[in-house]
Amino acid sequence: MQTFDVLNPATEEVLRPVELTSAEETDAAIARAQAALPAWRRVTPGDRARLLRRFADVVEADVDTLAELEVTNSGHPIGNARWEAGNVADVLRYYSAAPERLTGKQIPVPGGVNITFAEPLGVVGVIVPWNFPMPIAGWGFAPALATGNTVVLKPAELTPLTALRLAELAREAGIPEDVFQVLPGKGSVVGQRFVDHPAVRKVVFTGSTGVGKQIMAGCAAQVKRVTLELGGKNANLVFADADLERAAATAPYGVFDNAGQDCCARSRILVQASVYDRFMELLEPAVKGVVVGDPAADATEMGPLISAAHREKVAGYLPEGAPVAFRGSAPDGPGFWFPPTVVTPDSPTDPLVTEEIFGPVVAVTRFTDEAEALAIANDTPYGLSGSIWTSDLSRALRVSRGVEAGNLSVNSHAAVRYWTPFGGFKQSGLGRELGPDAVAAFTETKNVFLNV
Ligand code: TAP
Numbered sequence: 001m002q003t004f005d006v007l008n009p010a011t012e013e014v015l016r017p018v019e020l021t022s023a024e025e026t027d028a029a030i031a032r033a034q035a036a037l038p039a040w041r042r043v044t045p046g047d048r049a050r051l052l053r054r055f056a057d058v059v060e061a062d063v064d065t066l067a068e069l070e071v072t073n074s075g076h077p078i079g080n081a082r083w084e085a086g087n088v089a090d091v092l093r094y095y096s097a098a099p100e101r102l103t104g105k106q107i108p109v110p111g112g113v114n115i116t117f118a119e120p121l122g123v124v125g126v127i128v129p130w131n132f133p134m135p136i137a138g139w140g141f142a143p144a145l146a147t148g149n150t151v152v153l154k155p156a157e158l159t160p161l162t163a164l165r166l167a168e169l170a171r172e173a174g175i176p177e178d179v180f181q182v183l184p185g186k187g188s189v190v191g192q193r194f195v196d197h198p199a200v201r202k203v204v205f206t207g208s209t210g211v212g213k214q215i216m217a218g219c220a221a222q223v224k225r226v227t228l229e230l231g232g233k234n235a236n237l238v239f240a241d242a243d244l245e246r247a248a249a250t251a252p253y254g255v256f257d258n259a260g261q262d263c264c265a266r267s268r269i270l271v272q273a274s275v276y277d278r279f280m281e282l283l284e285p286a287v288k289g290v291v292v293g294d295p296a297a298d299a300t301e302m303g304p305l306i307s308a309a310h311r312e313k314v315a316g317y318l319p320e321g322a323p324v325a326f327r328g329s330a331p332d333g334p335g336f337w338f339p340p341t342v343v344t345p346d347s348p349t350d351p352l353v354t355e356e357i358f359g360p361v362v363a364v365t366r367f368t369d370e371a372e373a374l375a376i377a378n379d380t381p382y383g384l385s386g387s388i389w390t391s392d393l394s395r396a397l398r399v400s401r402g403v404e405a406g407n408l409s410v411n412s413h414a415a416v417r418y419w420t421p422f423g424g425f426k427q428s429g430l431g432r433e434l435g436p437d438a439v440a441a442f443t444e445t446k447n448v449f450l451n452v
Helices: 023-035 037-042 045-061 063-074 078-095 133-146 161-173 187-196 209-220 244-255 273-288 308-315 370-377 393-402 437-441
Strands: 003-007 014-019 106-109 112-120 123-127 150-154 180-182 200-206 225-229 235-238 268-272 324-327 341-343 361-367 385-389 407-410 443-450
Touching: 014 161, 023 037, 023 123, 023 150, 023 180, 023 187, 045 063, 045 078, 045 133, 045 161, 063 078, 063 133, 063 161, 078 133, 123 133, 123 187, 133 150, 133 161, 133 200, 133 437, 150 187, 161 180, 187 200, 187 209, 200 209, 209 225, 235 244, 235 370, 244 273, 244 385, 268 273, 268 370, 273 324, 273 341, 273 361, 361 370, 370 393, 385 393, 393 407, 437 443
Parallel strands: 123 150, 123 200, 150 180, 200 225, 235 268, 235 385, 268 361, 341 361, 385 407
Antiparallel strands: 003 014, 106 112, 112 443, 324 341
């Protein structure tokens, strides 16, 4: 059995080895998930709802343990990690309402009666990245289970610990073992089997756009359903009529949350030229005030990057002579630390402006008017998220309609809520998670005509 040493990114210490699932074991798990489908479908809607609510209750009772696991495995600040564990419980409870509301339609047709059913897809494979191991897992498995599918879930190789704990909690709640299985392992082995195995009827993938494209191509061979949540290079648009103090004070949290390892990170700040200098004056103390350090400490706002290799990749964007305006702090010593960094590149084609760095680096540029702001914001193959800061409601709505992205917030950086649909335009993804839309994403409509 091959194992992988899971590290604490804040200390570089080995937490424990985790066994890697092989291709053969993945196939066996998929076969068990398929065999479990008929019995799971026979569970009455009320009982399935109760099981999901019980799962939510045991997750809620375990929030401290789950959060501590995430602090050590992912370096997330403890406050964030508690929120992430709580989000799994919230999402389970939200979708526990689905089984009893999976209604079809009766459609008037001549010569008989026509009804539709929302049928489960079958086995669903969920592939999770390392940046938000708990919420992203829950956004996949909760609606999938609620709608009568069975789930095989692959956590990222670097961050499997909370997913393994969630599998234990599912069993504690009474979810049958083969209905929800967690298979730690390599993307190229376990994830690839989800794509290739014909019994897996849908793949839910969150990760890089490059791997997402491979997965979509692989799924095409079997016309397999796919939901993709991919990268982003999101714009934070600050207009001259905005509350500049608030816009500047909150901008660091729009991008440095989770050390910038967030597909929704507002990693481009576009500021109207007339207020640019004032905005930068206000931004500097805000960035320098971000508390970077021990993720277990309550006051910490930003932890380390996930790995040495990732830190090297982020640092690669900032060679000698890079246009660094100012930086925040980062601890010395062991741990994959990187300071919050603000850059002001001149060229719109600078990789600092065009590429997803997935670290605590934000590029600030200026625009003259609304039309130019939209042109710059949309000059990217991505389209996931973004913020608009203005005191003019008409402008807020006009610009919201003009930005080519799936999740926008006005005078706020919080665009992701479990009640509302989440997903990307353009190369940021395909399909929507969360909110009511996810129910349709895990069911297939069956149409039945009765000649009566
Ligand atoms: P990826 O390298 O794409 O990995 C994501 C997941 O896919 C991991 O579990 C990985 O397994 C697996 N994987 C890798 N190669 C695979 C393959 N050939 N077949 C099937 N699965 C495969 O991304 P990452 O580095 O973990 O995450 C960072 C990226 O994810 C960023 O670009 C970020 O924007 C994106 N992201 C997007 C979102 C949303 S919601 N849009 C959310 C989070 C992250 P291993 O662990 O073995 O590599």
